[in-house]
Amino acid sequence: MSPNLTLNVVLDIAQQYKNKYELSGDISGDLEGAIRFYSEFDKVNGAVWLVVVNIESNDFFAENEYTIVISDREASVKYIIDPNGHVHSPELKRK
DSSP: OOOSSOHHHHHHHHHHHHHHTTOOOBOOSOHHHHEEEESOBTTBSSOEEEEEEEOOOOTTOSSSEEEEEEETTTTEEEEEEOTTSOEEOHHHHTO
16 A cells, blocks of 8 residues: 655654644654554554654653654544553644
């Protein structure tokens, strides 16, 4: 399956989302390491991009990163997976 989006477009979507919802962390400059394409993924209809965002280590987190899940078809963020593996949608909390 060929993706509709490019790495740079996915990076732009993720950065805009991070800025809009004031999310911390940095996306590695190694785009091929930080951004992965999958033909299917949990709770998303169709292909997705997973963007790993590195954050500062914290005793409350299991990992030092979270993941932004982007729909390839819709070119939009579906949700994020926090450092403890929980699914969140910051946009739903702000309405």
